[in-house]
Amino acid sequence: MASQPSAEETLSVRHGFRCVPENGVKVEEDLLAVGEQSLTKSLLAVAFLASFGSSMLYGYNLAVVNSPAEYIKAFYNQTMVARNRTGLDDKTLTLFYSVTVSVFAIGGMVGSLTVGILVTRFGRKGTLVRITCLVFIAGAFMGFSRTFGSPEMIIVGRFITGVHSGISLSVVPMYLGEIAPKNLRGFLGLVPSIFICLGVFIAQILGLHELLGKEEHWPLFLSLVVIPTMFQLMLLPWFPESPRYLLLEKRNVHATITALKWYRSKVNIQAEIEEMQEEQRSMSSVQTVSVIGLLKDRSVRWQVITIVVVNIGMQLSGIDAIWFYTNTIFENAGIPVPQIQYTTVGTGAIEVIAGCVGCFTIERLGRRPLMIGGFTFMGICCAGITLSLMFQSHYISVACVVGIIAGFCIGPAGVPFLITAELFKQSHRPAAYTVAGCLNWLSNFTIGFVFPFLQMSAGAYCYLVFFGVCTAVAAYVFFIVPETKNKTFVEISQMFAARNGMLEEESSELGVANNPQLAKTNGYGAVVLEYDVIEKK
Numbered sequence: 001m002a003s004q005p006s007a008e009e010t011l012s013v014r015h016g017f018r019c020v021p022e023n024g025v026k027v028e029e030d031l032l033a034v035g036e037q038s039l040t041k042s043l044l045a046v047a048f049l050a051s052f053g054s055s056m057l058y059g060y061n062l063a064v065v066n067s068p069a070e071y072i073k074a075f076y077n078q079t080m081v082a083r084n085r086t087g088l089d090d091k092t093l094t095l096f097y098s099v100t101v102s103v104f105a106i107g108g109m110v111g112s113l114t115v116g117i118l119v120t121r122f123g124r125k126g127t128l129v130r131i132t133c134l135v136f137i138a139g140a141f142m143g144f145s146r147t148f149g150s151p152e153m154i155i156v157g158r159f160i161t162g163v164h165s166g167i168s169l170s171v172v173p174m175y176l177g178e179i180a181p182k183n184l185r186g187f188l189g190l191v192p193s194i195f196i197c198l199g200v201f202i203a204q205i206l207g208l209h210e211l212l213g214k215e216e217h218w219p220l221f222l223s224l225v226v227i228p229t230m231f232q233l234m235l236l237p238w239f240p241e242s243p244r245y246l247l248l249e250k251r252n253v254h255a256t257i258t259a260l261k262w263y264r265s266k267v268n269i270q271a272e273i274e275e276m277q278e279e280q281r282s283m284s285s286v287q288t289v290s291v292i293g294l295l296k297d298r299s300v301r302w303q304v305i306t307i308v309v310v311n312i313g314m315q316l317s318g319i320d321a322i323w324f325y326t327n328t329i330f331e332n333a334g335i336p337v338p339q340i341q342y343t344t345v346g347t348g349a350i351e352v353i354a355g356c357v358g359c360f361t362i363e364r365l366g367r368r369p370l371m372i373g374g375f376t377f378m379g380i381c382c383a384g385i386t387l388s389l390m391f392q393s394h395y396i397s398v399a400c401v402v403g404i405i406a407g408f409c410i411g412p413a414g415v416p417f418l419i420t421a422e423l424f425k426q427s428h429r430p431a432a433y434t435v436a437g438c439l440n441w442l443s444n445f446t447i448g449f450v451f452p453f454l455q456m457s458a459g460a461y462c463y464l465v466f467f468g469v470c471t472a473v474a475a476y477v478f479f480i481v482p483e484t485k486n487k488t489f490v491e492i493s494q495m496f497a498a499r500n501g502m503l504e505e506e507s508s509e510l511g512v513a514n515n516p517q518l519a520k521t522n523g524y525g526a527v528v529l530e531y532d533v534i535e536k537k
Contacts, residue, residue, distance in 0.1 A: 039184055040265050046239045047176055047191045050128060053232025054168035055192035057135065057225050059199025061161050063348075065101055067207025067341070068218035073097050075218075076151045100155055105445040107162020108169070112437030115170045116430035120249070120288045124175035124242045127167065128232070134164040135229040143223030154222070161225060166441055169417070170433040177421030178242040179263050181272070183486050186362035186418060193414025194355040201348035208341060247273065248280050248426040249288070279425055279490050287427065294431040302499045303423040304435070306481055310371070310416040311436045313473035315443035317378050318466030319408045321451045322401055329397050347405055354409035366485040367415050367422075371477045374411030378404050379470030382463045389460035412473075416440075422484045422492055 065072070076096050077087045088096065118127040141157035172192045180188040206212045212221040240246075240259035247256040256276075260269040289297065294304060330340050358370055381403035388396035416436070424432045454462045482495045 038265055039187070040263060042239070042263050043180065043184070043188065046179065046236070046263075047188050049232055049236055049239070050125075050172050050175060051192045051195035053132070053228045053236065054128060054164075054172050056195040056199035056202075056228055057161070058165040058169055059196035059201075060203045060225060061104055061158075061165060061199075063200045063203035064207070064222060065158075067203075067213045068215075068221060069097065071215045071218045072100065072154065074215075075146060079149050079151055082149065096151065100151075100158055102445060102448055103155055103159045104162040104165070105441055105448065107159040107164075108166035109162075109438055109441035109445065111163035111166025112170060112441055113166075113434060115167055115437055116288070116291065116434040118167065119171060119174065119245075119430050119433075123245050123250075124171055124178065125236060125239060126241065127171050128175065129237055131164055131167050132229050132233045134160050135225055138164070139223040139226035139229075143219050146219045157222070166437060169440075170420075170437040173414075173417040174421050174429060174433055175242055177418065178244040179259075181264070182488055183363065185422065186367065186485060187359060189418030189421065190355070190359040190362055190414040192417070193409070194352065194359055196413065197348070197351035197355040197409055201345070201352050204341075204345045204348040208345070213341075243272075244276055244426055247276050275488050275490070279488070289428045289431050291431045291434050294428055294435065297428070299500055300424065300428055300432075300496070302480070302496050303428075304432070306423060306476075307416070307420050307432060307436045308439060309473060309476050310412075310419065310481075311440045312443045313375065313469055313476075314412050314416050315440060315447055316466070316469045317375065317408065317412060317473070318382055318447075318463065318469070319378075319404065319412075320444060320447050321455075321466070322404050329394070329401055334394065347402060350402060350406055351409045354406040355413065358410040358414065362415070363485065366483045367419055368477060368481060368483050370411030371415050371481070372474050374407045374415075375470045375474035375477070377407035378412070379467045379474065381407065382467040382470060386460050386463045386467070389463075419481070419484060422487075422489065423496070425489055425493060 073093050073096075077093060081087050115127075118130075122130055138157040138160035141153045141160065145151065145153035145157070169192075173189055176188045176191065177185055206221060206224070212218075240262050241255070243256045243259040243263070246252045246259060256273065257269065260272060264272075294300065330343050331337060335343055358374075362370055381400040384400040384403070385397055388394065388400060420432055420436045421429060451462070454465065458465070480499075482492075484492050487495075
């Protein structure tokens with residue numbers, strides 16, 4: 001009868017292997033407990049902190065320029081009078097303000113193009129920490145613009161905040177998607193979308209005339225973005241980096257174990273490390289794939305098509321046009337002009353509530369129902385706006401506007417960023433977020449530029465274009481996109497393998513050939529010692 005291993009050797013883990021960790025430290029048995037993983041305080045804290053200091057700023061910057069619009073235009077005009085002794089005509093003034101608003105999207109597109117480089121070099125958390133400097137620079141530019149009498153400082157500040165949002169809008173869901181266990185990936189993946197809605201809501205509240213909606217307060221109103229960023233900079237560095245990044249890209253086994261212990265309670269971290277190694281073995285390359293490489297790789301062809309469709313569809317669904325023309329629709333419905341600002345705040349509250357509904361139901365319903373239901377409901381409401389405008393039923397218009405906003409925030413607002421993380425393995429994920437982010441911002445800018453001309457030419461029928469887009473995206477998700485709820489990244493790739501005309505075993509064999517160490521080590525980086533598990537009687 002064989003004797004039981006010494007105290008320095010770990011308990012048998014699985015498949016008849018006993019493993020001796022390199023550092024000789026015995027792994028606690030309670031860390032090997034099998035079961036569905038629960039939401040820990042560490043996971044919840046890092047999700048809230050990353051979203052509070054990054055995602056919320058995106059929503060805030062979308063809405064912050066609406067309330068002080070007339071004051072900013074007056075500042076532009078006064079500055080030009082002081083410089084040139086002549087003011088700006090209405091067209092030029094409108095152009096200046098339009099540039100101030102739209103340069104945020106241009107900055108976002110520029111920022112999204114750098115995501116792949118930054119997350120590969122600095123990691124997910126490291127990127128979020130480093131880009132906080134952009135917010136402080138932007139806040140200083142916008143906050144002191146009136147002091148220096150420089151409209152250009154506002155435009156530059158808006159551009160820099162756009163760059164920050166372009167990066168963080170991709171990195172935050174990537175980070176949360178990688179640190180989350182598979183049964184909580186949907187919940188944590190939609191936390192950023194709640195904070196985006198919350199950012200819009202906070203900007204609407206602070207923009208009320210009773211708070212910061214007065215002429216003397218607009219520089220402070222624009223520069224408040226530095227406050228949440230300051231909290232993120234102070235606290236986020238204390239949290240670990242993504243375990244997947246540490247193991248699959250940095251090959252730092254001990255840091256991976258430390259990170260998993262931080263983010264997990266009494267769960268099987270051994271099984272999770274082995275799942276990461278299975279993903280590594282199935283990858284066709286251990287190197288991070290470039291954008292060009294991603295587009296050429298036929299093994300992820302349908303995943304790429306999916307993120308293109310859902311990210312473009314998210315912006316071309318008409319949500320930006322609805323937000324832009326909400327005040328006009330409310331005014332046409334007979335709401336007194338002084339009361340419109342409070343009605344707009346009400347729509348912001350609906351956004352937050354709808355976002356919470358999506359976040360707390362995604363793990364029960366899945367990704368597909370939220371996407372299909374959200375886009376379908378938005379399409380119906382877009383058609384409803386066209387009918388209400390044709391028959392001059394303005395109260396129906398208000399109801400449809402609320403419906404579009406609610407439908408968007410429940411699913412299409414956050415799920416596209418989540419599934420961008422889920423559809424790709426570690427080597428392809430940074431490039432996928434670069435493509436998705438760039439298309440998202442480009443579509444955002446396009447709809448803002450094209451919609452006024454579309455409305456002038458098509459009138460009430462312009463919303464039928466959005467009806468068609470929403471219907472098409474819902475149909476694509478229904479027929480093409482599989483449910484990814486509670487699936488590992490490897491399992492999701494296998495679901496697409498047949499559609500891509502690839503056998504998963506081909507890439508798996510290639511991955512092992514490229515990574516011989518992975519076949520020789522266990523989840524703790526220890527050499528596998530093969531001997532039977534025989535319990536001492």
